Amino acid sequence: MPLNINLQQILLHLFNFAILFGGLYLLLYKPVKDFMDKREAKYKAMADEAAQKNSQADELKAQYQAKLDQADQEIALRKKTAQQEMQDKLSQEEADAHQKAEQILAKARREAEADKASIMEDASKQIRSLAEDAASKLARKSVSDVYDEFLNTADTAADGSDSSAVKGGDPA
Amino acid sequence: MDKKKKKKFLIVWAAVLVVLLVLIFLMGKPAANTETLQDVMKDGVLHDHNKIKALGMLMNPSVIADWWIMGILLAAAALIRIFAVPHFTEVPGKFQLAIESLVDLADGLARQNSPHRHKFLGAYVFFAGSYIFFGTLFELFGIQAITTTGASVSLPSPLSDINAAIALGCLSYGVIMSGGIAGNHVKGIGLTLKEFSLPISMSFRLFGALLSGLLVTELVYYSISLSFVIPVAVGIMFTLMHALIQTYVLTMLTTVFYGEVSLPQPKKAKKSKAKPKAADIAA
Known part of the structure; x- marks a missing residue:
């Protein structure tokens, strides 16, 4: 054949290629490739696991954040409620105190009024008593004096009318 | 290296070179070439003169070179498999990284050009790349073999033999066709056969590239006066370039065509055979 192409030589080369291909595949390519694939699979699994854990952590973080937000809202609500309750209580207490004060004041007024009335009554009683006493004393002491005074007054009056009549004065 | 050591090294190196040159010229006139340059070149191309007898058959030196390469690569693979893997x-060390890089290079090329089907292709690329690269570098070692005529020949790169190039080209074509069949069944054969020139172009590209290197090397080594310094560039640099370029070209072509023919083809929608209704025509 031209160029010394020889089918037997070609087949010999192909036979050698087959041996070399099989040998290299079994001895070198496959074990090294298997090792690399296993390592890749391991690191891929680790990466997947890390990604999964990361996503779980993100999810947990979101959950906790939601819970925190909820807790914040609850705290704010409770704070508001407590403030409102405190305000109500204060108002209530203030109203109670005011009412109590009013009651105390009213009671005091009533008592004062009662006291005043009592005092006034006592005073009037005392005054009356004193007056009666005084009157009785006066009455007892000066019946004679009064009589005397009356007499004196009458005398004086009598004297006066006489002198005016003498002088031409008013008979009254 | 300090200056003193560097100076010492240069002196020893120059002395070795001078001694070797003196010895070369003291050997007298080299034996006259038994073959003319034409014969050497013709044998380089056709391998019709220097045959080697082995296993009861007459073989081209490239087949013996194949055995050497096969033995070296398989022994290295076995040693790596037993002692390193x-x-x-x-966390790989330097050696492990080198081995993994080679495997990953083949697998990556297959994955890149045929992402839908690349498992077998990666293994084939690894084999073909290793064979072409180390097979091309093999000619640098100048391992001798005795021909049937009793002459000694330096074992060439196997792919500088048209038979080895055809074998590898056809094998690559067969691998491409297997991808077509696996991906598209019978249609895959048709898709592969459309590229009927592929085995020829791949075979002759390999053969031409490596033959040119072989011829230049034969030409240089034919004359003793050209055997100094020049082979450093011609022999090593060109061979390394050939090895890298041809490895890249064949593996790239194989993976690209494999990916193309193994890609599942979308089914064509069947044409509707129903006749249009009269009302539709009227409308």
């Missing part, structure tokens, strides 16, 4: 660690 069981001790591979998750």
